[in-house]
Amino acid sequence: MRVPLLGALVAMLALAGCGNEAEVARDRAQDARMAELDGKIEAVAARPAQADNSAALRAELQALQVRVAALENAPAQPVAADHSAALAELRKRLEALESARKEVPATTAADTAPTPTQPETDVTAQVDGLLPQVRANPGDQNKLSELAGLLRKADKAARDKAISELRALVAEQPQSKEARLALAELLTTRFADLKNPMDQGRLASDVKKELDAALKIDPDYYDAVHFLAILKANYPTFTSEFQTAEKELLKAVELQAALTWEDRFADIYATWGMWYRVQGKLDEAGAKVQQGLDKAPRHEGLLAEKQRIEAARQAGG
Numbered sequence: 247m248r249v250p251l252l253g254a255l256v257a258m259l260a261l262a263g264c265g266n267e268a269e270v271a272r273d274r275a276q277d278a279r280m281a282e283l284d285g286k287i288e289a290v291a292a293r294p295a296q297a298d299n300s301a302a303l304r305a306e307l308q309a310l311q312v313r314v315a316a317l318e319n320a321p322a323q324p325v326a327a328d329h330s331a332a333l334a335e336l337r338k339r340l341e342a343l344e345s346a347r348k349e350v351p352a353t354t355a356a357d358t359a360p361t362p363t364q365p366e367t368d369v370t371a372q373v374d375g376l377l378p379q380v381r382a383n384p385g386d387q388n389k390l391s392e393l394a395g396l397l398r399k400a401d402k403a404a405r406d407k408a409i410s411e412l413r414a415l416v417a418e419q420p421q422s423k424e425a426r427l428a429l430a431e432l433l434t435t436r437f438a439d440l441k442n443p444m445d446q447g448r449l450a451s452d453v454k455k456e457l458d459a460a461l462k463i464d465p466d467y468y469d470a471v472h473f474l475a476i477l478k479a480n481y482p483t484f485t486s487e488f489q490t491a492e493k494e495l496l497k498a499v500e501l502q503a504a505l506t507w508e509d510r511f512a513d514i515y516a517t518w519g520m521w522y523r524v525q526g527k528l529d530e531a532g533a534k535v536q537q538g539l540d541k542a543p544r545h546e547g548l549l550a551e552k553q554r555i556e557a558a559r560q561a562g563g
Contacts, residue, residue, distance in 0.1 A: 369400045377408055381415055385424035387469070390431055397435040405435050416456075423467050426460035430473070453477070454487075468501045475514060479521045491521055509545060512538045516547035523555050528562070531555050 376393045384390065397405050412429040419425050433453050440446045454477065460470040475494035481487040498514045505511075515538025522531035532555050538548045 369396055370404050372396050373400055373404050373408060377411055380428060381411055384412070384415065384422065384428035390428050394431050394435055397432065398438065402439050405432075405439065408432055409436065421463055423460040423463040423470065426456045426463070427467070427470050427473070430454075430456035430460070466501055468498070468505060471498045471501060472510075472514065476517050479517045483524055488521075492518075495521065507541065509542055512542035512545040513547050514538075515541075516545070516551045519548075519551045519555060523551070523558055526558075526562075528555055528559055 373393065373396050376389060376396065380386065380389050380393050393408065397408055409429070409432050412425065412432050415425045416422070416429050430453050433449065433456065436449055437446060440449060454474070457470050457474045457477070460467055461474065464470075471494055475491060475498045478487040478491035478494060481491070483489075495514060495518045498511075502511045502514070515534050519531040519535035519538070522528070522534060532552070535548055535552050535555060538545065539552070542548060
């Protein structure tokens, strides 16, 4: 994970000059970041299974994976020994959450029968059946979401095969924004196979590289802008990715104006509120969340973020 050189130097000098006081501040910052991550995991876990097909949920899970990796691999703010167990527990819970998520098609009033759960032994066969369809049409977000969900439950060999297939597709069609975005999505399934923070950081960079490539092909590709905005906003606050996330957040809102409204668009406002909140800018955070609620008053992510902002106000008061 890249850290701005000046920021890293300032942080290291502060630690060297302030002794125990700096260590306490660092520990408190780590506590706050872990608490934020913990709350996000709880919010995702509480969502109904039907929400799993949304691009917003996929992006949020991917952002959580990146943030865990970043917390464990922050050279300017190394994780203190007493936080190691807490971070390990967060990672375990996130992996368990990803394994438990079920890719359920959206239901209608006329179709309320529960979807049967496929046996785990069928996962590889399902991947083999679905992978050619995604390769043939990487822009089909429903099939891509289904494949990513299966890969998170499959073994490493299945993940490697799928990613290799999408890498080959990108090599064949380097100007396909859909192929780039599909590869970025499937790459996130590899976090389950990586325990070394350096490897996780490199994987996060690979994901962002494909998103950047998709946006170079089409700067107005909404799904890629949406994905990247949420991803960057969930980086630790000291990274350049976090500090420049507002560019993508603003771009996503601008693009939404030309599109038919979808409920998932509200996740941008919830993310923007969070981005301001973790910086202590609670008035700005509240304003962004309210803008989202004006459009989607029952959106769970917005309501949850509004509660977090209120809790932060009370804690600060």
